[in-house]
Amino acid sequence: MRHLFDQEKLEEVHASQALRAQAAERLKDCSIRADYLSAMAPERPDPGPTRATLLVRLKNWEDQESWKRFFDTYWKLIYTAAVKSGLNGSEAEEVVQETLVTVARTISSFKYDPSACSFKTWLLHLTRKRIVDQFRRRLPMGVACANRFDGPEDTPMVERVPDPSRVDLGSVWEAEWRRI
Helix, strand or coil: CHHHHHHHHHHHHHHHHHHHHHHHHHHHHHHHCHHHHHHHCCCCCCCCCCCHHHHHHHCCCCCHHHHHHHHHHHHHHHHHHHHHCCCCHHHHHHHHHHHHHHHHHHHHHCCCECCCECHHHHHHHHHHHHHHHHHHHHCCCCCCCCCCECCCCCCEHHHHCCCHHHCCHHHHHHHHHHHC
C-alpha cells in the first residue's frame, strides 16, 4: 500500500512539473514577440471588465489562441507596472513571466465574480506579489538587519533598495489598464 501511495505522489509531482514547463515554454514563445508587439500595438480605449469567456477558455491549457490573446493583452500592463515600481527591464520581464505562470497555475480556481473581486484586481494582486519578490531578490542573503552597511556613505543596503509601497501601484495600474 505504501508503494502505491508513493507512486501516485510521484506521478502528481511529475504532472505538476510538466504543467509548469509547458507554461514557461508558452510564455517564452510569447515574450520573444514582446518588443515587436509593443511597437505595433495600437492604443485602445479602456476595455472595461475582462471578458468572462476569455477567463473560462484560459482554463483549457490547449487553447493556444486564448493564451496568446491573454498575453498580448496583459503583458505590457504587468511590465509597465513593474518598471514604474522601480524595477529594471530584466526584473520587470521576470515579473511578467512569473505573474503569467501564476495565472496559468491558478486560473482553474479563479471564480469570476466582478462584484466580489474583478479579474483586474486579482491580476494586480498577483503582479504586486511578484514585484515584491523581485525586490526581495535584490537583497543579499541575510540582510534582515538594518545595521549591515555596504557603501562608503554608510547607508544600510536595505535603505537603498526602492520601496515598492512608496509607489501607488493602484494608480499606476488604473492608468495602464486604460491603455490596453
